[in-house]
Amino acid sequence: TQLLEQSPQFLSIQEGENLTVYCNSSSVFSSLQWYRQEPGEGPVLLVTVVTGGEVKKLKRLTFQFGDARKDSSLHITAAQPGDTGLYLCAGGSNYKLTFGKGTLLTVNP
Amino acid sequence: NAGVTQTPKFRILKIGQSMTLQCTQDMNHNYMYWYRQDPGMGLKLIYYSVGAGITDKGEVPNGYNVSRSTTEDFPLRLELAAPSQTSVYFCASSPSGLGNEQFFGPGTRLTVL
Numbered sequence: 001t002q003l004l005e006q007s008p009q010f011l012s013i014q015e016g017e018n019l020t021v022y023c024n025s026s027s028v029f030s031s032l033q034w035y036r037q038e039p040g041e042g043p044v045l046l047v048t049v050v051t052g053g054e055v056k057k058l059k060r061l062t063f064q065f066g067d068a069r070k071d072s073s074l075h076i077t078a079a080q081p082g083d084t085g086l087y088l089c090a091g092g093s094n095y096k097l098t099f100g101k102g103t104l105l106t107v108n109p
Numbered sequence: 110n111a112g113v114t115q116t117p118k119f120r121i122l123k124i125g126q127s128m129t130l131q132c133t134q135d136m137n138h139n140y141m142y143w144y145r146q147d148p149g150m151g152l153k154l155i156y157y158s159v160g161a162g163i164t165d166k167g168e169v170p171n172g173y174n175v176s177r178s179t180t181e182d183f184p185l186r187l188e189l190a191a192p193s194q195t196s197v198y199f200c201a202s203s204p205s206g207l208g209n210e211q212f213f214g215p216g217t218r219l220t221v222l
Contacts, residue, residue, distance in 0.1 A: 042213025101151040
């Protein structure tokens with residue numbers, strides 16, 4: 001069974017601070033996706049990374065895929081209250097996704 | 110283009126009752142998935158389908174059944190509901206399974222008492 005460990009599980013910060021969320025596994029994945037989920041809604045894709053060492057930027061969000069394709073990180077610069085939500089990483093293999101337990105981020109104004 | 114729709118949004122069942130959670134997508138996606146999300150546990154795959162007429166078990170299939178008679182519909186059947194099936198259920202679809210985005214429905218919140 002492939003497992004994805006996310007850390008931290010909870011994160012509460014002030015507006016303007018920077019943060020990093022980690023996603024680690026002992027398994028190799030063909031792709032790694034990050035989703036954001038808001039209360040009462042389904043997850044929405046933020047980014048997909050497929051190449052070891054790949055870095056993608058989405059405005060204030062920076063995503064990195066580890067060289068061995070086993071881990072990933074999400075860095076948010078100058079967090080805003082609108083960034084509040086549950087951040088889920090998901091490893092892709094064999095047409096399926098394995099999800100981590102998520103990081104619940106709260107950005108206080 | 111409605112995307113992925115799920116009905117009902119909420120449901121309360123008594124132990125032993127049965128029900129079907131409906132999922133429909135209008136994006137002509139071949140791949141469809143059912144997940145359950147428990148508090149603090151992320152999403153766990155129940156069943157998935159790679160096309161009409163083809164279904165396969167995911168990580169937690171016990172107590173559930175699915176069918177895929179059309180590309181658009183992927184209903185999830187609960188037989189003999191148990192309190193352990195209290196959860197939020199999400200249906201998702203994808204154009205192809207390999208590295209493609211999964212599009213999620215809004216979820217069904219099910220409580221079994």
